[in-house]
Amino acid sequence: MIWNPNKECMSRDEMSALQGKRLHKIVEYVYHNVPFYRNKLQEMDIRPDDIQTIEDIRKLPFTTKKDLRDNYPFGLQAAPQSEIIRVHASSGTTGNPTIVGYTRKDIGVWSECMARCLTAYGVTRDDIFSVSYGYGLFTGGLGAHYGVEHLGASVIPAGTGNTEKHLKLIRDLGITGIACTPSYALYLAETMDKLGIRKEDIKLRVGAFGAEPWTENMRHEIQERLGLKGYNLYGLSEVMGPSVSYECQMQHGSHICEDHFYPEIINPVTLEPLPSGQTGELVFTTLTKEGMPVLRYRTRDLCSLLPGTCDCGRTSVRMGRIEGRSDDMLIIRGINVFPSQVESVVLSMPEFAPRYMLIVDRINNLDTLEVQVEIRQEFFTGVFDTPAAIDQLEKKLASKLKSVLSISAKVKLKAPNTIERSQGKSAHVIDNRKL
Amino acid sequence: MTIHQLSIFIENRSGTLIKVLDALKEANIQIIASTIADTADYGIYRIICSEPLRACEELKKAGVAVAISEVFVISIDNKPGRAADAVKAFSKAGIDITYMYSFLNENRGLLIFRTNDNDKALQIIKENNMQAISEDALQSM
Numbered sequence: 001m002i003w004n005p006n007k008e009c010m011s012r013d014e015m016s017a018l019q020g021k022r023l024h025k026i027v028e029y030v031y032h033n034v035p036f037y038r039n040k041l042q043e044m045d046i047r048p049d050d051i052q053t054i055e056d057i058r059k060l061p062f063t064t065k066k067d068l069r070d071n072y073p074f075g076l077q078a079a080p081q082s083e084i085i086r087v088h089a090s091s092g093t094t095g096n097p098t099i100v101g102y103t104r105k106d107i108g109v110w111s112e113c114m115a116r117c118l119t120a121y122g123v124t125r126d127d128i129f130s131v132s133y134g135y136g137l138f139t140g141g142l143g144a145h146y147g148v149e150h151l152g153a154s155v156i157p158a159g160t161g162n163t164e165k166h167l168k169l170i171r172d173l174g175i176t177g178i179a180c181t182p183s184y185a186l187y188l189a190e191t192m193d194k195l196g197i198r199k200e201d202i203k204l205r206v207g208a209f210g211a212e213p214w215t216e217n218m219r220h221e222i223q224e225r226l227g228l229k230g231y232n233l234y235g236l237s238e239v240m241g242p243s244v245s246y247e248c249q250m251q252h253g254s255h256i257c258e259d260h261f262y263p264e265i266i267n268p269v270t271l272e273p274l275p276s277g278q279t280g281e282l283v284f285t286t287l288t289k290e291g292m293p294v295l296r297y298r299t300r301d302l303c304s305l306l307p308g309t310c311d312c313g314r315t316s317v318r319m320g321r322i323e324g325r326s327d328d329m330l331i332i333r334g335i336n337v338f339p340s341q342v343e344s345v346v347l348s349m350p351e352f353a354p355r356y357m358l359i360v361d362r363i364n365n366l367d368t369l370e371v372q373v374e375i376r377q378e379f380f381t382g383v384f385d386t387p388a389a390i391d392q393l394e395k396k397l398a399s400k401l402k403s404v405l406s407i408s409a410k411v412k413l414k415a416p417n418t419i420e421r422s423q424g425k426s427a428h429v430i431d432n433r434k435l
Numbered sequence: 436m437t438i439h440q441l442s443i444f445i446e447n448r449s450g451t452l453i454k455v456l457d458a459l460k461e462a463n464i465q466i467i468a469s470t471i472a473d474t475a476d477y478g479i480y481r482i483i484c485s486e487p488l489r490a491c492e493e494l495k496k497a498g499v500a501v502a503i504s505e506v507f508v509i510s511i512d513n514k515p516g517r518a519a520d521a522v523k524a525f526s527k528a529g530i531d532i533t534y535m536y537s538f539l540n541e542n543r544g545l546l547i548f549r550t551n552d553n554d555k556a557l558q559i560i561k562e563n564n565m566q567a568i569s570e571d572a573l574q575s576m
Contacts, residue, residue: 375444375500382504385442385481385549386533387474412476415446417498 003119003151004112007259008314015315019262020053022287027051027060030293033078036071037295057262057285058273062296065093065327068238073099079290089137090237091329091336091405097137100237103290107146110240113257114147117246120255120312121206121231123177125152130170132158132180133211133334138406139241140211140334144179144233147243153177160184163191170202177206179233179242181334182214182222186365189225199227208233210242211334213322215435234319238297239284245319253306253318260288263317264296265305268326279304281326282319300327330429332360332367335407339428342371342409345400351379351393355419362433369409371401377416436557437505438570439487440547443480444500447473455480455499462493467573468547470536481536483508483547485574504549507556508568511544521546524563530556540576 002008010018028048030037040061041047050059068076069092077084084101092098102110123129129148133140141159148155156175158166167188169175178185185207192199204226209219210233222230232254235242244261245254256263261284265274268281282299302325306318330337339358346356353374361368375384375393384390394411401409420427445451459466465485472479484490487503494501511517518537525532535548545568550556560567 377495377498377500380444380500380502382442382502384444384502385440385479385504387472387477387479390444390474390477390479413444415444415451415500418446 001119001122001124002313003116005313007257008116008255008316010259010315012315015258016054018259019287020056022259023054023057023262023285024048024051026285026287026289026293027295029290030078030295034076034293036067036076054262057264057296060285060295062271062283062298063294064298065098065238065300068098069093069096072096074101076294077101077292079103084291086142088139088142088237088241090139091338091341093338093340098238100139101291106240106289106291109260109288110143110243111146111150113240113243113260114144115151116257117208117231117233117243118147118151118153118177120246120248120314121177121208122229122249123148123151123153123206127153127176127206128156128173129153129177129179129206130156130158130166130175132160132166132178132184133242135159138335139235139237140179143235143241143243144208148179163188164195167191167195167197167202170204171197174203176203177208178204178228179208179210181211182209182218182230183212183333183362183365183367185209185222185226185230186218189222190365192225199225202227204228207231208242208246210234212331213435215321218435232321234322236284236299236301238294239286239299240289244284248310248312248314250310250312252310253320255310255314255316255318258316260286262287263305263319265303266298268298268300268302276305276307279320279323298326300325300329302326328429330358330360330431332369333407335405337369337405337407341404342401343428345397345404346371346373349397349400350376352376352397353416353419355421356428357419358429360429360431360433367433369405369407370412371397371409372412372414372419373397374414374416374419380416436507436560436567436569437553438483438508438568438573439491440504440506440549441480441482441484441487441491441494442502442504443482443494445471445478445480447475447477452480454497455494458494458497458499459484459490462490464490464493467576468536468538468545472534481534483573505553506547506549507553507560508545508547508573509560510540510566510568511546513539513542513544517544518546521563521565524559524565525550525556528555528559530559 089097135141207230231247235244245256264283265280357372359370531551
């Protein structure tokens with residue numbers, strides 16, 4: 001089934017024409033409403049009328065996470081606050097999160113795109129669908145939720161946590177679809193084993209998995225253990241949230257809602273666009289967004305755009321699996337974590353040396369994060385001669401980390417000069433997860 | 436009447452204890468009593484030693500996380516019930532003992548402890564005619 005054949009199956013020529021028209025409009029819109037973009041375009045001597053076709057996009061400047069940070073909180077917002085009806089936030093690279101405001105129309109587009117995803121997965125009005133992404137500032141929960149409602153299926157806003165109760169609902173309500181991170185799906189399977197619930201006891205048949213990278217092997221294991229078919233769901237809050245792209249029944253690449261989000265692949269070093277099929281950094285331009293449109297936003301995700309048409313009938317371009325990152329962002333339990341966020345917290349506490357190490361692991365299919373810090377010699381005073389006092393110091397750091405990262409980390413205190421001085425950005429991280 | 440104790444943060448991995456002991460040996464420091472409060476990830480090594488202030492400086496030079504804590508040492512008869520008597524006196528006065536360890540010196544038992552209120556503890560020691568050991572006396576044992 002296809003939710004919106006007019007858009008999803010448009011001829012390539014029509015799509016290009018639509019994208020060109022929308023690009024011109026969005027450039028004109030930000031030129032007049034966002035000083036940041038106006039200044040940038042004026043510096044490059046570009047006027048909105050210079051942008052007429054989608055090919056003209058190459059003339060436009062890139063936007064980065066740093067630009068969002070420098071303009072915290074509402075600097076890149078184009079719509080007046082009175083038009084903003086919702087605000088989400090995602091991790092910033094340092095202390096400040098990235099703030100994204102949505103107008104009523106944005107929420108409508110988001111719900112529409114999400115309904116396209118769900119329909120491609122085979123979800124219909126007859127399904128009972130559990131959204132097990134985090135609800136709140138994270139876009140996963142509410143984004144998927146509104147899509148399920150828009151489609152007309154019954155949404156179960158399960159959220160995360162309380163897995164046993166969730167499993168009881170999956171079994172007793174006959175829940176047929178679920179949206180969650182792939183690692184949470186495996187954790188569900190594990191909990192089922194523990195509770196003695198067999199896959200024959202439940203009716204799950206569709207899984208929308210995203211918010212973290214996963215592999216074909218994980219897909220097979222989840223499908224086998226939960227007895228469902230698992231589909232990729234991709235998105236990022238800076239562009240919209242989940243629904244930017246989605247797999248269809250062919251499960252060969254994820255179709256991009258390119259009438260709303262225009263994709264490019266660039267060489268992350270030279271910033272030159274790469275030919276179709278080559279792997280590089282994924283860049284998105286929002287073609288219809290009102291709240292916070294972005295021009296050529298560098299996602300830092302590395303992937304390729306797949307050439308050719310899809311057997312499902314959709315003509316929209318597909319993106320391959322995310323193969324990595326062009327920065328040091330980690331995805332832990334579906335949440336984006338930058339080592340620099342940990343650094344800013346560690347630096348704010350004089351008790352610790354300005355050195356740290358993140359140890360990431362996956363234990364029983366749940367990601368774990370340990371933050372190692374060194375106590376500074378001059379701060380190790382007689383007050384700390386009991387484990388209780390040291391635990392308190394560790395807890396103080398853990399609670400600050402939790403408020404900045406939105407996930408819990410175990411703090412491990414190390415003796416002075418025992419953490420290697422970092423030689424580069426990746427030297428701050430040991431990722432033991434085997435995907 | 437308190438004496439100086441070294442409190443040292445050591446991680447739970449091989450080699451960390453040796454680093455501390457070697458540094459003390461290099462500095463010609465003699466250990467009189469010691470104990471380790473251990474947790475899953477680290478320990479706090481508490482040491483009563485000769486020349487504690489110099490020992491502390493030497494350990495710092497060796498890059499060890501070390502601090503000086505003020506503790507009491509009282510001498511008791513080496514007989515059943517004497518430690519209980521001492522602890523009861525503090526307990527009755529509402530003084531918390533943060534930690535305690537002990538060692539034997541000839542026929543005397545020596546209790547080392549830290550409290551949450553040193554002034555009040557000293558008062559109880561005097562009122563109960565307990566025999567607190569001074570740093571000088573301890574060093575000459």
